[in-house]
Amino acid sequence: MIQTDILIIGAGPTGLFAVFEAGLLKLKCHLIDALPQAGGQCSELYPKKPIYDIPGFPEVLAGDLVDNLMEQIKPFQPGFTLGERAETIEKLEDGTFIVTTSKGTKHQAPIVAIAGGLGSFEPRKPQLENLEKYEDNGVAYMIKDPEVYRNKKVVIAGGGDSALDWSIFLADVASEVTLVHRRNEFRGALDSVEKVQHLKDIGKINLVTPGEIVGLQGEKKLESVIIRKTANAAEDVMLETDFFIPLFGLSPKLGPIADWGLEIEKNAIKVDNALDYQTNIPGIYAIGDVNTYPGKLKLILCGFHEATLMCQSAYQRIFPDKKYVMKYTTVGGVTGFDGSKK
Ligand code: FAD
Numbered sequence: 001m002i003q004t005d006i007l008i009i010g011a012g013p014t015g016l017f018a019v020f021e022a023g024l025l026k027l028k029c030h031l032i033d034a035l036p037q038a039g040g041q042c043s044e045l046y047p048k049k050p051i052y053d054i055p056g057f058p059e060v061l062a063g064d065l066v067d068n069l070m071e072q073i074k075p076f077q078p079g080f081t082l083g084e085r086a087e088t089i090e091k092l093e094d095g096t097f098i099v100t101t102s103k104g105t106k107h108q109a110p111i112v113a114i115a116g117g118l119g120s121f122e123p124r125k126p127q128l129e130n131l132e133k134y135e136d137n138g139v140a141y142m143i144k145d146p147e148v149y150r151n152k153k154v155v156i157a158g159g160g161d162s163a164l165d166w167s168i169f170l171a172d173v174a175s176e177v178t179l180v181h182r183r184n185e186f187r188g189a190l191d192s193v194e195k196v197q198h199l200k201d202i203g204k205i206n207l208v209t210p211g212e213i214v215g216l217q218g219e220k221k222l223e224s225v226i227i228r229k230t231a232n233a234a235e236d237v238m239l240e241t242d243f244f245i246p247l248f249g250l251s252p253k254l255g256p257i258a259d260w261g262l263e264i265e266k267n268a269i270k271v272d273n274a275l276d277y278q279t280n281i282p283g284i285y286a287i288g289d290v291n292t293y294p295g296k297l298k299l300i301l302c303g304f305h306e307a308t309l310m311c312q313s314a315y316q317r318i319f320p321d322k323k324y325v326m327k328y329t330t331v332g333g334v335t336g337f338d339g340s341k342k
Helices: 013-024 041-043 062-076 162-169 189-199 255-259 300-318
Strands: 006-010 029-033 079-082 086-091 097-101 105-108 111-114 120-123 153-157 176-179 207-210 211-218 225-230 236-239 243-246 250-253 268-270 285-286
Touching: 006 013, 006 097, 006 105, 013 029, 013 041, 013 062, 013 300, 029 105, 041 062, 086 255, 097 111, 111 300, 153 162, 153 211, 162 176, 162 189, 189 207, 211 243, 285 300
Parallel strands: 006 029, 006 111, 029 079, 111 285, 153 176, 153 243, 176 207
Antiparallel strands: 086 097, 097 105, 120 250, 211 225, 225 236
């Protein structure tokens, strides 16, 4: 059982900044995210896009903003459960909550802050008859630890940046990489397309375009895939492989949080914005893109503000008898928030 003061569901920019604000109040945080990395939409959807409306940064790439947020919260040593979706919540008699993930990891905290953005990103799966049989048995929808694929045969399907980038990366890790895409043209960055073409030319990647995986085979675990290159099914070929990784993108869904008894309006969680972004269940807050209230704007800056007020309220809930006196992170430029000399 992982125990913490504030359990944050969603490690997007809002969830990450909440760790900083909680840290100033000496509250510990643990974050759960369905994705294998932190950063939410910024990392998953547009890491290389510049953002122009973060105060103090005339321009910052979304991926760099996430790196900076991670650096900023480092002193507070937050815990992370990544690659697992928060599935269920249970309130105990002592008022604390237990949140269990898709992999059965249990977390306990007096405060739960849902910073789930547009929801958890669910992989788009190919329509293959026996796909489920091989999930976690050779079929994976995201790559958490590339070492799993060392000296193994890997078939990747997809035409976007993820499929290209992982094919390039795994070319030096796996014993064999085959990239299969339905079209001759890729949607990813031109530079990545050129790299893949180069790796194909020097024999480090097998490129099958146009092509499609139409079947999976194997006794208990995946042993081979069937590739269709032409409209004539009689010309299908079988390729031995240890892994099949379809990277067809992710689509966001509010998912199991929608069944937690929270008031939902237009696929977002209703909160009290006049006070502290608490939901209809005391002790559960919703901050960032996942919430709704009159005048709501889905912007990173608004998520930061909401996270700040949420933490102040959480402190009052955890320590109802303590009077919190707001302090600035630096006083006269002498010490930093973590006590370091400035
Ligand atoms: P998210 O970034 O969506 O993160 C939520 C996280 O919660 C996700 O990682 C998700 O996997 C996780 N999650 C959800 N449910 C669960 C669950 N049940 N279990 C585990 N994890 C879960 N905003 C700006 O301010 N400026 C811009 O220039 C800007 N440009 C944008 C450009 C694009 C293309 C897009 C798509 C958005 C842009 N935005 C911009 C909006 C901005 O990205 C969002 O406002 C911001 O990401 C919201 O942050 P968040 O942390 O609330 O949610």
